[in-house]
Amino acid sequence: MTRPLLIVGYVGAALGSPALFQPGQPVIFVEEPDVVRKREARAKIDAKPGCDLIEWEFHLPGKADEFFHTHRDLDPAAIIPLTEYATPFAARLAERWGLPGAGYGAAMILRDKQLLRQVTRAAGIANPxxxxxxxxxxxxxxxxxxxxxxxxxxxxxxxxxxxxxxxxxxxxxxxxxxxxxxxxxxxxxxxxxxxxxxxxxFVDGHEYSVEMLVRQGEPLFFNVTGKQLFPGSRPVELAHIVPADIPGELTELLGEQTRRVIDAAGFRDGIVHCEWIVADGVPYVVECAGRFAGDGIIELIQRAYPVELELSYYLVLQGLPPKDLPCEAKGGAAVRFLSIPQGVVEDVRGVEEAANSEGVFMCDVSIAKGDNFQGLRSSWDRVGDLMVTGDSPADALRLAEAAVARIQVDVVPAELAATTS
Structure with missing residues (x-):
């Protein structure tokens, strides 16, 4: 029987991933019972052939070792974390089964911003x-x-x-x-x-992230992503541009600094998403996650280079050689997020026009007439996004801005909406 892939953390998009679902290889998701219930994950996973689900309170201490003893007969081919909170559990399970992984100590350092500061500062990496x-x-x-x-x-x-x-x-x-x-x-x-x-x-500078695939502590591939933020006091991402439109020297510096972070933490196998602010030529580490980047960044990388980064990640965690990994991108890709003023939505227009704009390959708007938007407090509060490809990073960003400008959302203050309803 083919050994299963054990995926820790339910991500809906993973169910459609051809890189994850290889012919004949079963996939088992592990997710918290509350999250399974609230996201109706069981029905979605059960509908996918070759897919199963184990409900487990993996956020809690000791739960990885308890899982190992309860399910020793699973004999997984790989333990793959897909969400931030899954990384320590997945790393500990990989250790127990003798599989490639971040290493439990490294996963704990990357999960805790205070520990990351402590460790990387001692390694000579600039921190605020x-x-x-x-x-x-x-x-x-x-x-x-x-x-x-x-x-x-x-x-x-x-x-x-x-x-x-x-x-x-x-x-x-x-x-x-x-x-x-x-x-x-x-x-x-x-x-x-x-x-x-x-x-x-507060470090005032340009923001970037580095996505780096690592095997046995050595980088196999890295990309630098440019970042833009929404204005205001909440540092929420407005856009990501792949690759960052910066000089080659800065790209290499950010790659080298990320290599120093993984070395400082003792990270072994997997992928990291390391965020930086560069001020006066000095990169300051913001945080570093030992899992896939969110916000569609991995999809942007795969299209801009192109590269089978998802599949390579899954192969590395199975102890197998990854696919061909390019050094430079051949084009550009960008994601642009949508937010709106606080209040009640009266109308949404232009979504279809945006979706059909030049370069756009994904457009999703989650707000609708009658919704009461409470304001932009975190990434979860963004109400839409679109992704584009272009001939270069600058071209991709230009096309993204042109497409998102087609989306018009009318909003009125909640108190005014109440008086007119």
């Missing part, structure tokens, strides 16, 4: 000043000791949840109230998650 804070008073003390804007953020969450830039002492109380509200809805279990907050110096 950072301290754990337990109250608004701690934030004020940090700001008084470090003049200028700061970033308040959780040490252990994802998707910009609970993150805000604070520019004045008078903003601290409200920012604290905003940031400790960290509801991720259907994507996390119902039980409470530990709250640990960091205050960090």
């Amino acid at each position: 000043e950072s301290v754990q804070v337990r109250s608004p008073a701690d934030v004020v003390a940090f700001m008084l000791a470090h003049p200028g804007p700061i970033v308040l953020k959780p040490a252990n969450r994802q998707a910009s949840v609970g993150t805000q830039v604070i520019r004045g002492l008078d903003e601290v109380e409200q920012a604290w109230a905003n940031c400790v509200a960290q509801d991720e809805g259907v994507f996390v279990p119902d039980r409470a998650m530990e709250l640990r907050m960091l205050a960090e110096q």
Whole structure:
């Protein structure tokens, strides 16, 4: 019997991935029971031939070892984390089965922004000043000791949840109230998650991410992605451009710095998504995740180079040689996200025109008439996105901006909508 791939963390798009579903190879998803229920994942997984689901509280300590002893007969070919919160569990399972993986110690370092700062700073990698804070008073003390804007953020969450830039002492109380509200809805279990907050110096510079495929601690492939943010105090991504339209020297520097991060953490096998801010020519590490990049970045990479990065990742975690991996992109690709003012949606127009615009290969708008939009607080609050390819990174971004401009959303304040309904 063919050994199964064990996928930790349910991602709906994975069900349609030809790289994941190879002929004759079964796939087993592992997901938290609450998430399975809230996302109706069981019915979707059961509908996919060769696919199965095990419900397991994998966020909790010791659950990987308990899973190993409960399901020792599975004999998986690979343990593959697809979500941020799945990475320590998957790494520990890989250790128990003797399979390629990040390494449990490395996964724990990358999952915890405070530990990542501690370890990479000791390795000589530039970090912003950072301290754990337990109250608004701690934030004020940090700001008084470090003049200028700061970033308040959780040490252990994802998707910009609970993150805000604070520019004045008078903003601290409200920012604290905003940031400790960290509801991720259907994507996390119902039980409470530990709250640990960091205050960090704000680094003013250009933002990038590096996606790097790693085997036995050595890079096999890397890409630098350019990033744009929505204006405002919430650092939520507006666009990603692949590859980043930057000089080759900066590309190589960011690749080398990411290699230093994986070496510092002891990361062994898999893929990392490492975020950087470059100020005055110095890359400062923001965070580094030991899993696929989100926001469609992997799809952009696969089209811009082109490269079978998903399949190569799955092969590496099976201990098999990856597919041909190019060094340079042949074109460009971009994703552009959509947000709207806070209020009630009265009308949405131009989605079909945007979808049919030059270069667009994906367009999704999740907002509809009557929806009450509560504002942009994290990546989960973006209401649409579209992806394009172009002859170059600049061309891809131009086409993305032209396409998204076709989408028109009419919004009225909630109180005004209530009086006219």
